[in-house]
Amino acid sequence: xxxxxxxxxxxxxxxxxxxxxxxxxxxxxxxxxxxxxxxGQLLITNRHVVTGRDNQTELPLxxxxxxxxxxxxxxxxxxxxxAWTETIEDLYLDENDETPRWIEHPHWKNKADVVALxxxxxxxxxxxxxxxxxxxxxxxVGPTAGISVIGFPFGKTASDNLAIWSTGFMASxxxxxxxxxxxxxxxxxxxxxxxxxxxxxxxxxxxxxxxxSFAITNGRVVRFLGVYSGRIHRDSDIGMVWKxxxxxxxxxxxxxxxxxxxxxxxxxxxxxxxxxxxxGLSALMPKALK
Numbered sequence: 001x002x003x004x005x006x007x008x009x010x011x012x013x014x015x016x017x018x019x020x021x022x023x024x025x026x027x028x029x030x031x032x033x034x035x036x037x038x039x040g041q042l043l044i045t046n047r048h049v050v051t052g053r054d055n056q057t058e059l060p061l062x063x064x065x066x067x068x069x070x071x072x073x074x075x076x077x078x079x080x081x082x083a084w085t086e087t088i089e090d091l092y093l094d095e096n097d098e099t100p101r102w103i104e105h106p107h108w109k110n111k112a113d114v115v116a117l118x119x120x121x122x123x124x125x126x127x128x129x130x131x132x133x134x135x136x137x138x139x140x141v142g143p144t145a146g147i148s149v150i151g152f153p154f155g156k157t158a159s160d161n162l163a164i165w166s167t168g169f170m171a172s173x174x175x176x177x178x179x180x181x182x183x184x185x186x187x188x189x190x191x192x193x194x195x196x197x198x199x200x201x202x203x204x205x206x207x208x209x210x211x212x213s214f215a216i217t218n219g220r221v222v223r224f225l226g227v228y229s230g231r232i233h234r235d236s237d238i239g240m241v242w243k244x245x246x247x248x249x250x251x252x253x254x255x256x257x258x259x260x261x262x263x264x265x266x267x268x269x270x271x272x273x274x275x276x277x278x279x280g281l282s283a284l285m286p287k288a289l290k
Contacts, residue, residue, distance in 0.1 A: 001108065002223060009220075010128050011128075011150055011163075011198075011200065011202075011222070011224065012150070012158070012162045012163050012165075013128045013130075013161075013162065014033055014034075014128045014129070014130055014150070014163075014198065015031050015032070015033050015150045015151050015152070015163035015197060015198060016031070016032050016033060016034060016043070016073050016074055016075060017029065017031065017073075017074040017093070017152045017155065017157065017161060017163075018030040018031060018032050018043075018045060018049060018071055018072065018073055018074075018196065019071065019072040019155070020050065020052060020068035020070075020071050020072075020091075021068055021069070021070045021071065021072060021088075022050055022066045022067065022068055022070075023069065023070065023138070024068055025066070026072070027052065027068055028052075028062070028153065028155075028192070028193075029043065029048075029152060029155025029192070029193040030045060030046070030049040030152075030193060030194075030195045030196050031151030031152050031163070031193065031194055031195065031196040031197040031228075032044055032045035032059050032073070032196045033045075033121045033129075033130050033157070033196075033197075033198045034119070034128075034129040034130065034230065035129055035130050035131075035132060035247075035251060036129040036131070037171045037251065037254075037255075037256025038256065039118075039256055040108070040118060040119060040185075040240070040256070041118075041119045041129060042103075042116040042117065042118055042119065042251065042254060042256055043071075043073060043089070043116065043117040043119060044114065044116055044130075044196070044198075044227060044247060044250075045114075045115065045117070045195070045196030045227075045230045046079065046113045046114060046115070046195045046196045046227065046230075047102075047104065047110065047113045047114060047115045047242050048061065048113055048195065048229070048230075049071075049195055049196050050068065050071065050091050050100070050102050050115055051067070051068075051231060052066065052067040052068045053067070055110070055113040055229070057109075065176070067097075068091060068170075069090070069091050069092055069097045070088050070089065070090055070091060071089050071117070072086050072087070072088050073087050073088075073089060073119075074086050074120065074161050075087060083087060084160065084161045086119070087119075087121040089101075089117060089119060089120060090120075091117070093138040101117060101118065102115040102116065102117045103115060103116045103117070103118070103250060103253060103254040104250070105246060105249060105250050105253070106249060106250075106253040107249070108122055108181070108182070108246070109148045110244060111181065112181075112182075112241060112246055112250075113227075113229040113230075113240075114227050114229070114242045114247060114250060115236060115250070116251060116254050116256075117151045118254070124226065130198060130224065132224045132244060132247060132248070133248075135200070135222045135223060135224035136202070136223060136224070137203070137221035137222055137223045138209045138210050138215075138223075139201040139203055139207055139208070139209065139210070139223045140207070140208040140209060140210050140211075140212060141170055141174045141201050141210075141225065142170060142173065142174065143169075143170050143171065143172065143173060144169050144170060144200065144264070145169065145170045145208075146167060146168075146169060146201065146202075146203075147167070147168055147169065147186055147188070147199055147200065147201055148161045148165050148166065148167045148168075148199070148200050148201075148202050149165075149167075149168070149172060149186070149188055149194055149197045149198075149199050149228050149239070150164075150165055150166075150189055150197055150198055150199075150200065151163055151164065151166070151193065151194040151195075151196070151197030151198075151228070152197075153166065153190070153191040153192070153194050154166060154191060154192060154193045155183045155193045156193070156214065156235065163197075166188050166189060166190055166194065166244075167188070167278055168186050168187050168188025168189065168190075168239075169186065169187050169238075170184070170185075170186060170187075170239075170242070171185040171186050171187040171238055172184050172185035174225075178240060181239050181242075182242060182243045182245060182246050183229075183241060183242055183243065184225075184226070184240075185232070185238050185240060185241070185245060186228075186237065186238070186239045186240075186241055187237055187238055188237060188239055189237055190230075190237070190239050192230065193227065194228055195229060195230055196227060196228070196229075197227070198224065198226075198227065198228075199224075199225045199226050199227065199228050200222050200223060200224055200225060201222070201223040201225060202220065202221075202222050203217070203220065203221050203222075204219070204220040204221075205217065207221065208214070208266070214271050224244055225241060225244055226241040226242050226243045226244050226246070226247065227242045227247060228241050229241070229242055263266070
């Protein structure tokens, strides 16, 4: 019997599940994504994910005031292309946890709730890093325009570590700066675990371009918008997104300013009967993603 194919968008594997830890004790769940540079790969996530502290008050986020010193990252394995694998990165350079490994924004520094962590673990290479420079489709992103936050609410996955897509709308002008920071607002049912998620405008078929003109595509187009960092209040569904430019500037400050071009496009196709017990995507990625 011929079974219908299963299509998986590469952005569903572009987000990675994170678990900040104190030594071997998991403290929380969060989201990040990988960018590829000439010097290696960087994990992009929120600053509060790696510090374990509220980025405004600096108070510990953990109920027992535990602060992470390591972080577990779930990748698609390049060693075993049909398996997911977990790597653990140290967050500090020293045993006293005083000198952080992550890189902050050169201007906003600790005010920016976005950081880059150079990946040091060898033998595992994420197969779907974000080429945020190429994800620049001319999509209109004014108020009420649709957006997606791609991550792991409550640390949950869609299936086999595939990210969950939370879809909402722009809640501010994209060019406006919330509280005089390079942040725009979205209206979306986001929850804990989605901190550090990439936020994109994703369109198939027809869409409006930045001039307000009607455009048609025979596939799908994507515009990377920034990094989700939480809600403006725990009782609100209005969320904050640090703009794409902040990520670019951190990558440049980290010396990774020339990302290797890795296309994020198309879909991953499976015949249902061929699905492995653990859904590994590396072997079936489009060539540009390997």
